[in-house]
Amino acid sequence: MKQQPSVLLVDDSRDMLELLRRYMNGMGLTPFTTNNVVDAIAVLEQGPVNLVITDLNMPDVSGTQLVRYIAQHFPKIPVLVITGFPDVQAAVEVMKQGAVEYLVKPVTEAELRSAVEKVLGTNTEENIAEDVAGPIAVPHMGIIGRSPRMQEVFRIMERTRNNNATILVSGESGTGKEVVARAVHYNSDRSTAPFLAVNCGAIPDQLLESELFGHTKGAFTGATTNRAGFFQAADGGTLFLDEIGNATAAVQAKLLRAVQEKEITMLGGTKAQRVNVRLISASNADLNEMVRTGTFREDLFYRLNLINIHLPPLRERTEDIPLLINHFNAKYSKDMGKKPLRIPARVMDALEAYLWPGNVRELENFIHRLVIMKDNAVAMEDLPETMKMANPERSGGHPHGDDRMRTLAEVEKEHIERVLESARQNKTKAAEILGIDRKTLREKLK
Ligand SMILES: Nc1ncnc2c1ncn2[C@@H]1O[C@H](COP(=O)(O)OP(=O)(O)OP(=O)(O)O)[C@@H](O)[C@H]1O
Ligand SMILES: [Mg+2]
Incomplete structure (x- = not known):
């Protein structure tokens, strides 16, 4: 299997990301997309990226900072900057920080192709792997593994990343359940919307419901305002429910409704809200066993486990x-x-x-x-x-x-x-x- 070079696309505009992604696919590159610098860095940490294409003006952390970060931590990864505002000063600045190309929007596919080819010509796969002995890690969506068991995992991820099927990731502690959840999200058409991870085991029982679904003013002592929960915050994106086995009966009932009806109600609220959230859950407890002993709802289990990804122990x-x-x-x-x-x-x-x-x-x-x-x-x-x-x-x-x-x-x-x-x-x-x-x-x- 020949590995395609991968390219990380960073832009706060969803449309631009989609356009870039299509161009990259057309050039035979594997695109990863993120809409902010923090997530971009998370993707870079996950494994080899051969090229970064980033916007400059983004809320929170700017593209210039990303260029500087890459120059410091991943000096071999070339960065191509695309900006909406032609600004000589800024161009000089990012080139000094280490960017290798500077393009101004709107970019044509031909312009982009020629820039990418020029840059990747100096950054072949051999180049990346030059000082590592032994088998080379070829990551799939940032995940490393060549065993048949992992190939099977990759195949399921590939088939399911772009539909909204719920996924339950199972496996022992440390097998990579969260990496898989992130990889599915960042390679899906939801990648420009948030990926939020909630550790259901780390949030006290009585708080989990309001953390997930939000609460209205006066729902409980101390609830002085309406507050959104993870479901509202992840709208359009993916919610990763880690250690789902810890969800209380009340939370399980609300989750079932969220999956079945695509509706949630805030704690203390009466009005249902529509939500568009993809759910990926994980557990290292045996949920089958919990269903058998009646501590986990069977109907919810089947809803969350439409697709099962099992990560075998190392x-x-x-x-x-x-x-x-x-x-x-x-x-x-x-x-x-x-x-x-x-x-x-x-x-x-x-x-x-x-x-x-x-x-x-x-x-x-x-x-x-x-x-x-x-x-x-x-x-x-x-x-x-x-x-x-x-x-x-x-x-x-x-x-x-x-x-x-x-x-x-x-x-x-x-x-x-x-x-x-x-x-x-x-x-x-x-x-x-x-x-x-x-x-x-x-x-x-x-
Ligand atoms: N196949 C992989 N390739 C590269 N890195 C991996 C892989 N699997 C796991 N890791 C790394 O191992 C660490 C543990 O992975 P992760 O947090 O996803 O495990 P987990 O299954 O969620 O564990 P836990 O059940 O304890 O929460 C992370 O730093 C992750 O990046
Ligand atoms: Mg985990």
Whole structure:
């Protein structure tokens, strides 16, 4: 599969973004769109972007600041500026900050094409990947992975990004549920409207309803004015309901109505409001189980779960591990202005064999720490015992050199110990990895 260069489009005008997106598609580039600088930076952090095309005059943070930020943090990414106000002073300024081209609206497709070709000619894929050894991370919508399981995830994302189907993203902690939700939004035709993430587990029960749906003046003590909630704020865009399993019965009832009737009522209010919001939910609790025990409404579950995207734990897609390691190694090294660390094959093997109970988040933090602590190369001694243990060469898991076949009980014992070690003695986590319940694990440990 040949990877198309990706281009990040930043403009506060929805129409302009749409136009640019069409031009980019026509040129065989993969466009990402955002309508403000803060989101643009979030997209840049997510993974390689080959070109940025930005407007200058935008509310809040200006395009000039974005140009400066990119020059500092992503010096290899060329920036093309398109502005509505021809202003020599501003043009000189952004070119000094690092922009490579300056175009004035209205731009024709031909003008744009020639500018993009000129710029990308100096920024080929080889260029981006030049100092990273091993497999190169080719991100799909900013998400890294080449395993068949992730290919399947990408396929579903591709099919569903532009329809308004609700999506439930499931998977263990740190598998990338929020990244997937963001990627779907920023690659959808809603990308210029807000993406809002609400952590239903972090908002106290009695507040969640008013945070989501808003409240009217006098709805409760302290409600001195009418206040909009996340649903109103995300109008036209996407609402990401994280840890949806924490929603109370009252919230669940209102969510059902929001999905079914596309209507909400503020807390304390009587009038229904129409809302146009795409819902993406996530949970690392087992919602099926919650439905079975009656703590989560079945009707709501089916409504939210029209499309299910399951993110497998990292230990079930080990071919993604070296890709992710190289990606974060390159990213954090670049942030610190140094060359990526060399990672010898032996070390890479050990990291691949490790079970990563905290999934991609744990891997990202680990590599970040190494980049801070080490120069040049990583050695076996830099790995904590838990990771060295996972290395098949050292764990005795190899049949070679062992003069007798071990019994099933011995293998089981050793495997349980290894998993426990890798899960930092967290029995719940270990049981989850082993695919048994805690009670069974406790019995086996005895
Ligand atoms: N496939 C991926 N490619 C690149 N980065 C990833 C990928 N998956 C996860 N990450 C990174 O790993 C970290 C954790 O991801 P995220 O927050 O999406 O996990 P999560 O599933 O929502 O976890 P939790 O259940 O704990 O909230 C983030 O920094 C994210 O950018
Ligand atoms: Mg999350």
